[in-house]
Amino acid sequence: MPAHNLKHALFCAVVTLIIAFPILGFNLVASGTDIVLEGAKTQTMISVVLAAIVVFLFQLFRDHIMALLGKAPALNPLANREPMEQSKRLKLESTFLTLIIIGALIWPFFVSRGSVDLATLVLIYIMLALGLNVVVGLAGLLDLGYVAFYAVGAYTFALLSQYLGLSFWMALPIGALLAALFGLVLGFPVLRLRGDYLAIVTLGFGEIIRILLNNMTNLTGGPNGIGGIPDPTLFGMEFGRRVKEEGNTSFHETFGIAYSSEHKIIFLYLIALVLAVITALVIRRLMRMPVGRAWEALREDEIAARSLGLSRTGVKLSAFTIGAFFAGFAGTVFASKQGFISPESFVFLESAIILAIVVLGGMGSQIGVILAAIAVTVLPELAREFSEYRMLIFGAAMVLMMVWRPQGLMPMRRIHIELKSQE
């Protein structure tokens, strides 16, 4: 009998009871105009006690169970596989990616409107996470205020369309460039800082932007937000039932098909898809260029990188600016998708979620980050039937993930750059 675990196991069981009982053991029930506190059903009570017993037993025999689990990888057929050769792996990766992109292009025409809408959101998060991946994963700069650049992109489009009547396509580059400019301007003073200090300052910057948007009521509408943001057009064709702007035609009339509100959703999805693919490709390219290697060198060892003549501020600023640029991209698409934005959309939780995506996916790994973005956005939706417990499940999944696979879903595999000998 593992007696030394007994005390610990008892403690864990009691903690389980203490946590579970108030949450599950009571119900607030509306009776007439009052709200009454009622005890839960006996069934729930029994489950709580059972759960405590399970925790107790698990903790008591933890050593045995963990030893058994330790043997589990032997059952995994992939565990002892030799790593694939680089050229082969790259080829496989690119075929795989091409297939996924083709699939993603056809897919929206066969599924429900809700799924396409959710997929658009996933793509926006993919763009954001890929951008933050440059800053956190590659350059190793902990940025907790990334959402600020997302907000800059979104508000740029909203304001430009409201005051100057600019279209989505005009606002897209402007939004991205303005976000990049914000990244550059913020970068200058703060990039001397390292680690925790940088994190705090970026956190502050994120809040400043949000609070500014909230309080500049005469420009941004404050907490009321900005509505009526136009949808993107396809070569001057609008997707609404009626044409809103003079000179434009409507999509369904031009092609002589029946009007369907799904067209607009699918079109937005496709725009987000194309932009996400562009984001991924551009960043992939940058990773292999000298600037990408400089980011990594600086992350690995700042003193060594500086001793080789790399300029610390230059390298960090480039990462910060490029990350912000893609956040601006994502922000513009987001504004167009929602049609309405307010400072509420750009709270700190968003920064935290994007950061969680990067960490869960595996710092620096693009495919990992994409998978994590899908998981983090789709899982809470799938878990809707668990209603009030879904955030609890989400949180638990994240904790488990970090305990068992701290390197992320797909840790970054570096691409080795070799010089071909010219003999």
Add this chain to the structure above:
Amino acid sequence: MSMLVLEDVHTHYGKIEALHGVSVEVNKGEIVSLIGANGAGKTTLLMTVCGSPQASSGRVILEGRDITRDPTSSIMRSGIAIVPEGRRVFSGLTVEENLHMGGFFNTKAEIRKSQEHVYELFPRLKEREHQRAGTMSGGEQQMLAIGRALMSKPSMIILDEPSLGLAPLVIKQIFEIIGQLREEGITVFLVEQNAHQALNLADRGYVLETGRIRLQDTGKNLLANPDVQNAYLGG
């Protein structure tokens, strides 16, 4: 003809003065050793040459050009290379990638040439070409750090405590390589606590004590100096 000259250099960390007017001269093609106890300011002196922190007064002159106020990045690109204390190789990168980082500002052809040269100097690195630097032994990492510094084809190389934490046999090997660098016409500025070997190898030496140059002479004379023997060579 002097390669590097420090003229009455004062360096501060905040309000604390770490170097109180240091003057050092390194001639072309020489090996010059700087020895001193812990906290004497050896590393500070090197960092001042690299411009981080910059000297608060005095001048640092590299090949006749005043670099006192230049930013670190431009100093490190002007023909000077440093092997930092504690090796500081990029542990996640392979040996080859580490070397390529050393030639970051050179063309591919130049990189290829210097890489071959480094492999000639350190055949051990060639064997470990595709291994991650972090998985190598201390001695191999030190070789890599020196090799990486050589990749930029410097006319002068600064080594900060290259013998730190290495086995005696490996130290001997490293010092042989340093001697070989002189044959190739590279000026070497060597900072060491391992005074005996450093002075033995050096053409000239300086003794730094609490931020001041206490003695300067040829390597042989310093080795024979009773004060130096008492303080740094264990009597």
